[in-house]
Amino acid sequence: MDFKQDTSNKTLGYTIFDHTADLGLEIYGADAAELFENAVWAVCDVMMDSTTVETSETRSFAVEGADWEDLLVNFLREILFMFNGTRFVPRECAVATIDERHVTGQVGGEPFNPEKHLINTEIKAVTYHRIAVRRTGDGWQGRVIFDV
């Protein structure tokens, strides 16, 4: 499995925007695959001090959606469940196949260890509020708001 190297050192791939009571992210990518890959990194970086997380395991995913927006929400649901439901911290992602209604691939990360991983923010859920996925002049951009 090829993960892009040095994710933590390259341009973040996302920005945080302000939203009362909650947390909004704008996520970028050269293409749809990179957008989804960066979304995994963004969630990890927001939830905890990402420098404390390494990749020791990989997990596969296959997610469906009604359109790009629904696909992104369902994908992030899957990623959040890995942490909230199985105590695995995904920090990076390699998309294998992607279209408007399906995405498959693998994430890399490690089991949650409260002694090692410093938590910043609990993400309760991903929401549909102001959800957007669009092609921009120089790539792809997604916007999502989390309930924290």
Next chain:
Amino acid sequence: MFDLRLEKIDEYRWVIPPVGGMRVPGMIFSSDTMMGGIGSDESPKQVANVAHLPGIINYSLAMPDMHWGYGFPIGGVAAFDLTTGIISPGGVGYDINCGVRMMATHLHLNDIKDRLGDLVAALFRDIPTGVGSKGRLKLSVSEEKKVLQEGARWAVNHGYGTTHDLATTEDEGRMEGADPDCVSQRALERGKEQLGTLGSGNHFLEIEVVEEIFDARVAGIFGLEKGQVVVVIHTGSRGFGYQVCDDYLAGMVKNIDKLGFALPDRQLACAYIDSDRGRRYFAAMACAANYAWANRQMLMHWTRETFERMLGASPRELGMRLLYDVCHNIAKMEEFVIGGQKTRVCVHRKGATRAFPPGHPSVPQEYRHVGQPVLIPGDMGTGSYVLVGTEKAFAETFGSTCHGAGRVMSRAKAKKISRGRSIRKEMAARNVVVMATGKGTLHEEIPEAYKDIDAVVDVVHNAGLSKKVARLRAVGCIKG
């Protein structure tokens, strides 16, 4: 999009006349000062959005602690006809049966003043807090399903507290109609390890002191007096409830086109109450409500044990009695007089507290002649209010009042403006001992991020939606 008009009808009420697809008007309880701030977020529009939903009765209501939420505003109250109306996970919230319980004690501030630091540290050690924290017990799935059906009673039957605790819990800590078969594997998975945990964010366990009594008679009946130590626990159904909400929201969004009407916002996804999907959501939500009651019951039990150990006193000496437990994120089937007829409806309270009047059979026997205790927590380290339910709330707001201070600043902004400050020291300067697990929690929860609790409570008091009984001041606080 449509233009919203807000018409002030008296000192504390603003009406949004129906426009576009609104089936009923909106009504916001607030004050001139707070309405100034409300204009800056989209919550009045959300009040209007809720008024679009089928079967809504009388008004789409909002309490003075109203702020922006998913679909429904936080502080929103709406009742729906059981035949034509809908039920919506967005009208309950992610943290199903997030709520507050308060324990009265025989202690006075002087009895614990010198041990306060140790007491807070011991509670922080004994009560699991923070993101991803595991409870002290791990449930098998079959045992977890019993929790979902029995609620606080499950906890009492397993040695966490006494049957008296159940008598003073809203709905006796158990919601009817819970069906674990309507709950996903994922929710069960998340719930297994989190029973008996406080969580993070705005949840807390606080030691408080009664600072001011407004109504001596009712305070006496609630067992409150000036200088008395009380303990307040604010938490909910943890990851279990979030997952139930998320699962049903996903299913309802998928079927949005089949409802037969247009939704102004995808987060308002809902199902008819009288439909398979609606019934299943209600049954799953009731499971989460019961999980939350068991959770608060267990945390209270451990709090009692910590006090006994740290103060070397017997349960009888400490007298740690559950005053009451309220839920403030819930949908319930309740009976009200509508158009002169007693009618059962589905009331959504999302960041709103039930405030039933004197004489109502749902109010515990010992309080029934004065009305239901209403517990309103302030922001971190501020303290809380105890109020009492009224006839007016029963007639005007489906027996509902506010639930807390209400956020006015995003978490990101709170973090930004408090950068470099030691919030723990600032709280210590106000004589509040604070301990928190999360690095950012204290900064996100600074008092400036919330509306003034006194102002919020004054509105509901003056508007008659509940009456002030006592104000409490925080002296110790643990957070996730």
